[in-house]
Amino acid sequence: QLVESGGGSVQTGGSLRLSCSAIGEGFGRYCMAWFRQAPGKEREGVAAILVGRFSYYSESVKGRFTISPDNAKNTVYLDMNNLSPEDTAMYYCAADLGWMSPGRSLTDGAYNSWGRGTQVTVS
16 A cells, blocks of 8 residues: 655745655565656656666656655655646656566556555646
């Protein structure tokens, strides 16, 4: 079970930190990712971290967003900086147990578990 938090409204140029808490054991063996979906658009993978070590980002957020795990807390964070209105979306946490190829890490079909999402609005 995945539970996201930390969404909200922020002005352009601002920052937010999203959290995804996972219930279960073996957190460090999971691949975790953040996806987002804006109204009328397809879901987009923005950041992933594979088995707690290898991180990948979409071009649209590279250099602005950082994904990081806290294995002791079974939590993965998404730090978002220099936000723009184009970042407005519902953000979802996703997880899958075990290794996956980096090329699939931002593909939603690669993940079996999903949270309900947290809204981020940038104005």
